[in-house]
Amino acid sequence: MVFWPSIVxxxxxxxxxxATLTYRSELSLAPxxxxxxxxxxxxxxxxxxxxxxxxxxxxxxxxxxxxxxxLEGLPALNGCxxxxxxxSAQYYQRSLGEVALAALPPQLRELDSTQLARRLKRRAKAAxxxxxxxxxxxxxxxxxxxxxxxxxxxxxxxxxxxxxxxxGSGKTEVYLxxxxxxxxxxxxxxxxxxxxxxxxxxxxxxxxxEARFRERFEPAFGxxxxxxxxxxxxxxxxxxxxxAAHTGSARIVLGTRMAVFASLPGLRLIVVDEEHDxxxxxxxxxxxxxxxxxxxxxxxxSEALAAxxxxxxxxxxxxxxxxxxxxxxxGVVNPRCQVLLGSATPSLESWHAADQxxxxxxxxxxxxxxxxxxxxxxVDMNHQPKxxxxxxxxxxxxxxxxxxxxxxLVLLNRRGYAPVLACHDCGWKSGCPHCSAYRVFHKLDRxxxxxxxxxxxxxxxACPDCGNLDIAPVGRGTEQIEExxxxxLVDVKRPDGQPARVARMDADSTRLKxxxxxxxxxxxxxxxxxxxxxxxxxxxxxxxxxxxxxGINADSALFASDYRAPERLFALLMQAAGRxxxxxxxxxxxxxxIQTWYPQHPLFVTLKKHDYPxxxxxxxxxxxxxxxxxxxxxxxxxxxxxxQQAAQAFLNxxxxxxxGLPHRDQITLYPAVPLTIQRVANVERAQMLVETDSRxxxxxxxxxxxxxLHACRSAPEAKGLVRWAVDVDPLSI
DNA sequence: CCGGCTATGGTG
DNA sequence: ACCATAGCCGGT
Numbered sequence: 061m062v063f064w065p066s067i068v069x070x071x072x073x074x075x076x077x078x079a080t081l082t083y084r085s086e087l088s089l090a091p092x093x094x095x096x097x098x099x100x101x102x103x104x105x106x107x108x109x110x111x112x113x114x115x116x117x118x119x120x121x122x123x124x125x126x127x128x129x130x131l132e133g134l135p136a137l138n139g140c141x142x143x144x145x146x147x148s149a150q151y152y153q154r155s156l157g158e159v160a161l162a163a164l165p166p167q168l169r170e171l172d173s174t175q176l177a178r179r180l181k182r183r184a185k186a187a188x189x190x191x192x193x194x195x196x197x198x199x200x201x202x203x204x205x206x207x208x209x210x211x212x213x214x215x216x217x218x219x220x221x222x223x224x225x226x227x228g229s230g231k232t233e234v235y236l237x238x239x240x241x242x243x244x245x246x247x248x249x250x251x252x253x254x255x256x257x258x259x260x261x262x263x264x265x266x267x268x269x270e271a272r273f274r275e276r277f278e279p280a281f282g283x284x285x286x287x288x289x290x291x292x293x294x295x296x297x298x299x300x301x302x303x304a305a306h307t308g309s310a311r312i313v314l315g316t317r318m319a320v321f322a323s324l325p326g327l328r329l330i331v332v333d334e335e336h337d338x339x340x341x342x343x344x345x346x347x348x349x350x351x352x353x354x355x356x357x358x359x360x361x362s363e364a365l366a367a368x369x370x371x372x373x374x375x376x377x378x379x380x381x382x383x384x385x386x387x388x389x390x391g392v393v394n395p396r397c398q399v400l401l402g403s404a405t406p407s408l409e410s411w412h413a414a415d416q417x418x419x420x421x422x423x424x425x426x427x428x429x430x431x432x433x434x435x436x437x438x439v440d441m442n443h444q445p446k447x448x449x450x451x452x453x454x455x456x457x458x459x460x461x462x463x464x465x466x467x468x469l470v471l472l473n474r475r476g477y478a479p480v481l482a483c484h485d486c487g488w489k490s491g492c493p494h495c496s497a498y499r500v501f502h503k504l505d506r507x508x509x510x511x512x513x514x515x516x517x518x519x520x521x522a523c524p525d526c527g528n529l530d531i532a533p534v535g536r537g538t539e540q541i542e543e544x545x546x547x548x549l550v551d552v553k554r555p556d557g558q559p560a561r562v563a564r565m566d567a568d569s570t571r572l573k574x575x576x577x578x579x580x581x582x583x584x585x586x587x588x589x590x591x592x593x594x595x596x597x598x599x600x601x602x603x604x605x606x607x608x609x610x611g612i613n614a615d616s617a618l619f620a621s622d623y624r625a626p627e628r629l630f631a632l633l634m635q636a637a638g639r640x641x642x643x644x645x646x647x648x649x650x651x652x653x654i655q656t657w658y659p660q661h662p663l664f665v666t667l668k669k670h671d672y673p674x675x676x677x678x679x680x681x682x683x684x685x686x687x688x689x690x691x692x693x694x695x696x697x698x699x700x701x702x703x704q705q706a707a708q709a710f711l712n713x714x715x716x717x718x719x720g721l722p723h724r725d726q727i728t729l730y731p732a733v734p735l736t737i738q739r740v741a742n743v744e745r746a747q748m749l750v751e752t753d754s755r756x757x758x759x760x761x762x763x764x765x766x767x768x769l770h771a772c773r774s775a776p777e778a779k780g781l782v783r784w785a786v787d788v789d790p791l792s793i
Numbered sequence: 794c795c796g797g798c799t800a801t802g803g804t805g
Numbered sequence: 806a807c808c809a810t811a812g813c814c815g816g817t
Contacts, residue, residue: 066805073803080805083804097805123805
């Protein structure tokens with residue numbers, strides 16, 4: 061056995077050789093150090109993972125290359141961060157290097173040492189330049205009894221906390237107070253200042269939250285103590301925020317799912333707002349759930365703190381938390397990292413975990429100011445005039461609201477004017493030539509747009525197949541509802557005598573930078589009376605004067621084949637309903653209208669009672685009987701290829717080659733099937749469901765399958781395969 | 794007969 | 806990931 065000091069580095073290379081590559085170095089390096097290493101003909105960023113005396117079997121010193129340099133002045137990524145990355149790579153079946161590099165700001169790859177030194181200097185100066193004033197007792201609002209109780213329970217909690225709070229119950233204030241408590245806890249000498257991570261599902265929701273956190277914490281903790289981290293920022297901004305978090309000058313990081321990987325050496329609290337939201341699940345690269353990783357990360361950080369942070373800094377895995385450790389009598393609690401999951405309609409996974417006692421459920425059923433949740437009114441479309449898009453009673457109700465100076469929200473989850481354009485003579489439809497989907501008719505710019513691949517053309521003047529001039533929109537989108545409502549409300553006057561104004565807010569109307577803010581301002585100032593929009597308007601925004609919310613087309617989700625569709629519909633409608641009646645002065649009279657052909661559907665019956673617990677219990681019973689998550693465990697093997705045949709062939713060969721792998725007998729491999737939208741951008745898509753009742757079996761099976769899948773890539777039957785991927789804990793199957 | 798683009802392989 | 810190399814169609 062030869063002994064020489066080798067440096068194991070996680071690099072972007074991720075096929076063939078393995079998860080890490082081994083180098084030599086004259087420099088003394090420790091795990092977590094950021095280095096530049098030669099890889100092929102280039103030099104890439106890498107993370108030092110291990111520094112063993114005995115290099116991997118069969119690798120000679122002469123065959124290794126030398127570490128090119130260290131990113132000087134940057135503290136090493138700590139053991140908790142590395143453990144999070146390692147776990148994510150294993151759990152979601154990706155290479156260590158891929159996950160590690162994806163977790164770092166892309167700009168870090170291009171920085172040379174002088175640029176980095178300049179940035180770090182600027183950081184230090186900025187941090188020193190803003191002396192934090194003594195934290196005031198930050199006035200905030202008075203807490204409701206429910207909020208105070210939740211905070212008290214949170215302070216003593218040792219398990220992940222599920223904050224089940226109605227829309228308008230003041231969850232954000234709880235986040236702010238919990239953050240404040242953490243930031244005011246002085247970190248021991250030689251330890252990083254305490255930090256908090258707050259995640260939201262969408263970029264759109266960050267500005268509002270950022271404003272509240274800045275207002276609350278910057279006076280005490282200095283400018284720059286609150287930073288954001290999301291994909292909408294420029295690479296330079298992301299690097300700045302990342303460095304601030306990594307060096308500890310940022311105390312609060314607000315961000316989307318990617319923020320779960322931020323380097324936070326003093327992390328003591330992770331908040332996951334709207335924890336049920338599907339946006340927390342990544343859909344490319346490592347398909348991680350930021351919510352699940354938040355729970356895992358808090359556990360790892362807690363264990364490290366319990367074991368003594370210094371031990372972990374360079375050490376291997378954190379030690380497990382001893383039984384009963386964490387909370388001590390009299391409310392004195394050991395240093396730990398908490399995780400707080402908040403939602404008015406928690407995910408069934410979290411709800412189930414709370415049922416089992418793995419999470420602590422805290423409830424805040426009441427709204428701040430005592431306002432009632434809006435009354436649900438179901439409009440039976442069977443009894444409306446034929447062809448009516450908007451039921452006359454709904455339009456009348458909206459008119460009354462507007463006349464009283466109140467606002468309305470109309471929800472339709474489909475942008476554009478109409479989902480299809482069709483020829484009534486020959487049956488032509490506006491299909492996309494590259495996808496198995498229709499192109500959507502956008503009337504405003506006279507285009508047909510494919511919402512899957514982006515292919516856009518001007519609307520043809522006549523039918524492309526038969527020349528008939530009579531081509532017409534079928535179905536409706538937000539543009540059409542906006543247009544129709546403007547017509548239907550034309551005689552309605554606001555209290556100031558002005559005619560009613562209708563506006564639309566969706567991905568199209570907010571595409572330009574700053575236009576979301578402009579639109580929200582128009583609504584807040586009362587310029588707009590009716591806002592038509594996609595689910596974007598249902599999420600998070602604080603609309604004060606809205607007293608009527610209407611769902612135009614909820615039925616499509618009622619009978620969707622996706623078993624999570626009811627859960628998503630319930631959450632969306634509850635969330636939308638929550639936009640109404642937030643202003644206590646106008647509460648009591650607020651309403652949520654839903655147009656449906658199935659008013660007796662059980663989902664609406666529970667929704668009417670705002671009874672999420674009943675809905676969850678019923679859904680969980682169904683899931684248990686069917687062996688579905690959270691009782692069963694799933695993964696998807698996805699394949700993209702030039703032909704459907706090749707995609708399915710890859711999946712079928714992969715299934716055949718799985719014979720004899722560990723736990724194969726506990727795993728069900730379903731037949732390969734095309735995706736609902738089979739072809740996107742001329743790529744055929746297929747998938748295979750992997751199901752089992754044991755998470756451990758699934759993990760071990762998938763790990764053993766991985767090399768087999770790599771090998772199946774070159775099977776002759778699978779010629780034309782573009783790419784494949786494993787999706788662990790998929791959200792839609 | 795050379796050059797560009799796409800599939801395939803390798804990186805310590 | 807990214808780069809290098811090998812394999813398939815077009816121009817002069």
